Amino acid sequence: MKIYDAIVIGAGYAGLTATRELLKAEKDVLLLEARDRVGGRVYTKYYDDGTYLDLGAAWVGPTQDKIYALAKEFGVQTFPTYDEGKSTLLFNGKVKRYKGLIPPLPIGSLLSLDFAIKRMNKLSKTIDLEKPWESPNAEYYDSMTLATWMDKQMSFKTAKIMFKLAAEAIWAADPNEVSMLHALFYTKSGRDLDTLMNVKNGAQEERILGGASQPALRLAETFKDKIRLNSVVRSISQENDIVTIKGDGFEFLAKKVVVALPPTLAGRINYFPLMPANREQLTQRMPMGTVWKTYAIYDKPFWREAGLNGLSATNEGYTTVTFDNSPKDGSKGIMMGFVLGNQAKAFSNLSEEERKTSILDSFAKFYGEKARNPLAYIDHSWAAEEFTRGCYAGLMPTGAWTSLGKALREPVGNIHWAGTETSDVWNGYIDGAIRSGERVAKEILG
Numbered sequence: 001m002k003i004y005d006a007i008v009i010g011a012g013y014a015g016l017t018a019t020r021e022l023l024k025a026e027k028d029v030l031l032l033e034a035r036d037r038v039g040g041r042v043y044t045k046y047y048d049d050g051t052y053l054d055l056g057a058a059w060v061g062p063t064q065d066k067i068y069a070l071a072k073e074f075g076v077q078t079f080p081t082y083d084e085g086k087s088t089l090l091f092n093g094k095v096k097r098y099k100g101l102i103p104p105l106p107i108g109s110l111l112s113l114d115f116a117i118k119r120m121n122k123l124s125k126t127i128d129l130e131k132p133w134e135s136p137n138a139e140y141y142d143s144m145t146l147a148t149w150m151d152k153q154m155s156f157k158t159a160k161i162m163f164k165l166a167a168e169a170i171w172a173a174d175p176n177e178v179s180m181l182h183a184l185f186y187t188k189s190g191r192d193l194d195t196l197m198n199v200k201n202g203a204q205e206e207r208i209l210g211g212a213s214q215p216a217l218r219l220a221e222t223f224k225d226k227i228r229l230n231s232v233v234r235s236i237s238q239e240n241d242i243v244t245i246k247g248d249g250f251e252f253l254a255k256k257v258v259v260a261l262p263p264t265l266a267g268r269i270n271y272f273p274l275m276p277a278n279r280e281q282l283t284q285r286m287p288m289g290t291v292w293k294t295y296a297i298y299d300k301p302f303w304r305e306a307g308l309n310g311l312s313a314t315n316e317g318y319t320t321v322t323f324d325n326s327p328k329d330g331s332k333g334i335m336m337g338f339v340l341g342n343q344a345k346a347f348s349n350l351s352e353e354e355r356k357t358s359i360l361d362s363f364a365k366f367y368g369e370k371a372r373n374p375l376a377y378i379d380h381s382w383a384a385e386e387f388t389r390g391c392y393a394g395l396m397p398t399g400a401w402t403s404l405g406k407a408l409r410e411p412v413g414n415i416h417w418a419g420t421e422t423s424d425v426w427n428g429y430i431d432g433a434i435r436s437g438e439r440v441a442k443e444i445l446g
Contacts, residue, residue, distance in 0.1 A: 004030050006444060007245055007254040009233050009269075012040020013067075013430050014418040015260035016219050017437025023223055025445050030252060031223075032245070034232040034387045038220040041382070041391055042430060044211025051332060052211045053295050055380040056391065057430050058325070060212075061205040063191060064431035066438075067215065071208060074218040078206040082324040083199045085304065088312035088366050091158075095365065097308070101198065105158055112159035117193050119153060124187040129424035132185045133402045142402040146183040147175035161315050168340040169321045170196050172289030172392050177341070182396035189427040199311070203429065209328060212430065232387075237272040238413045256444050260418040260437065262394045263408070264288055265387065271415075279412060282404040285397060286421070288390020290344040292381045294319060294359045296374035298333035301326045303367045310335060310367075317362045318343045318355075335363055335371065339379075348381060355379055393428035394421040409439075416440050 006022050008015045011033035019031045037043070043056040060067050060078060071078060086097040089104060096104045105113070127135045133142075141149075146167060154160050167175045170193075171186070190196045196203050208214055220227060228250075236257060237244040243257045259266045267283025274280065301324060303310055310324025319337030326334045337359055339347045347355060356377045363371035382391035396405070409422045418440040423432030 001251075001253055003242065004028050004252065004254040006030075006256040006258060007032060007243070007252055008258040008260055009245070010040065010260035010419070011035075011038040011220065011227060011229075012260060012419070013042065013216055013433035014420060014437040014440075015040070015258065016216055017434045018258045018260060018418050018441050019223065019226060019437075020219060021438055021441030022444065023226065025441070027445075029226055030254070031227045032231040032233055032247070032252075033227065033229050036229050038227065038229075039213045039216040040433075041388055042212045042216060044213035045378075046211070051297065051327070051334075053334070053378060054207070054212045054325070055293055056212070056382070058207055058212050059204045060208060060430070061195070061203040062201055063195075064203075064426055064429065066426075066434040067431045070215045070219065070434060074215055076214045076218065077209040079209055079328040080206055081199050081204055082301075082304070082326060083309045083311060085307045085309040087309055090312065090314035090316060090365055093316070103162065103313070105162065106156075109156040109158035109162070112154045112156040113162055116150065116153040116159065116163055120184070120187060121192045121194070124184045124192065127181075127184050127188045129185065129189060131405075132181060133405045135181070135184075138181055139402050141184060142179050142181035142399055144180045145176045145398055146178045146180050149180045149183075150175055162313075165313055165315060165320050166193075166197055168343075169338060171395060172291040172338075172340050172344070172390075173395055174341040177287070177395060177397060179396050179398045179401060181401050185396075185401070186427055189423070189425055189432070190429065204323070207325075233269055235270040235272065236415065238415065241414065243414050255414065257415050258418050258440050258444070259415060260440070262286075262288060262388070262390075262419055263421055264389055264394060266417065266419075271412075275412060276407070278404050279407040279410070282400065282407045285400045285404065286394040287397070288383070288388070288394055289392050290341060290383050291391045292339040292344050292347055292355075292379055294337040294339060294355070294379040295325070295377065296335045296337075296360060296363055296371065297376045297378075298335070298370070298374050301330055301333035302370050303333070303335075304330070306368070308367065312366045314362070314366075316365075318347045318358050319362045322363070322366060335367070335374075337362065344381070344383070348383065352379075411443065416443055
């Protein structure tokens with residue numbers, strides 16, 4: 001039976017990058033993907049009329065050099081996220097419009113919020129991105145949740161609510177689910193909180209023309225004969241320096257294996273011999289965030305005529321954050337609402353009709369009655385996807401980084417780990433996924 005130099009499991013940006021790098025080094029590689037498509041958590045849905053929706057990751061921004069380089073290489077363009085005009089805040093039943101980054105809050109709350117953001121940015125600078133568990137006061141910060149820290153930092157209730165909205169949008173989780181050490185690591189990994197939150201000079205600055213799947217699709221096209229779709233890996237066995245990968249109706253042998261999956265999915269594969277205890281424990285302790293993306297499509301972006309940029313935030317209802325996701329030419333109006341963290345969990349209990357009504361109610365509060373009558377409504381839950389189980393990324397709860405973090409990237413025999421969760425820079429983003437693919441290829445070739 002043929003023995004591959006390497007088999008890569010998972011054809012998201014991490015797996016595609018690892019495959020490409022190993023092929024460049026003239027290795028014999030096979031890429032296995034459970035789905036019927038490449039891209040993983042990046043999924044652009046295309047419609048017959050030319051409309052496309054990014055149901056997964058969508059934005060790119062400054063210092064995300066890897067995704068920009070890949071897009072450029074394949075002639076894929078980016079364009080600015082629309083943010084001209086006023087933003088909207090719906091708070092305690094009142095709608096307020098404002099320009100710039102600073103929401104119209106009472107001065108005490110604003111100062112409190114600003115202080116907490118600056119404090120978090122400052123603390124994040126102390127984190128060792130490669131070994132977060134060796135950072136100063138790592139055990140102290142890993143013993144508390146982000147929610148606990150927020151509570152200590154801010155005495156104003158309004159400031160706490162606004163910080164929580166931002167945190168949910170960044171992690172797709174409730175602040176009580178995330179270790180403060182992980183929050184600090186993730187903040188530094190993406191530069192700082194301002195970068196993670198902002199459109200201009202931030203992680204939401206641009207979108208990919210034609211959809212965020214484009215670079216992945218074009219990269220996959222260059223070695224499509226090495227990719228096998230609809231191939232769910234069930235078990236990985238290591239014996240005498242040979243790794244056997246089995247799934248429904250297939251078996252392959254390799255010298256090296258890259259598992260480019262979120263840790264919780266990697267933990268669902270059966271390994272022989274068993275994974276080391278710490279690796280096994282880690283994959284049990286890294287849940288995915290919870291997020292729905294909701295879309296309403298209109299014949300035009302009518303909110304722009306009213307001088308609004310489509311950015312809104314609220315502490316009411318299921319969708320707490322919205323963005324204008326219209327195409328570059330503005331030929332249609334596409335409003336996107338995130339449903340995040342605990343709201344997303346509750347949203348999952350609703351029927352499709354209830355979900356639609358709730359979202360359009362919120363959009364109407366932000367942008368007027370026109371918002372109630374879209375041409376189409378679409379929503380997508382990543383927690384319900386068999387080969388994802390949540391989004392944006394795997395999270396570290398309290399205690400996980402300091403006791404088990406070392407097992408995240410440490411190879412086990414001839415099994416190596418990739419995926420955005422293993423990246424020290426832009427962890428949780430497409431850019432981080434690409435970086436992890438490059439790292440794991442170097443690891444194997446080294």
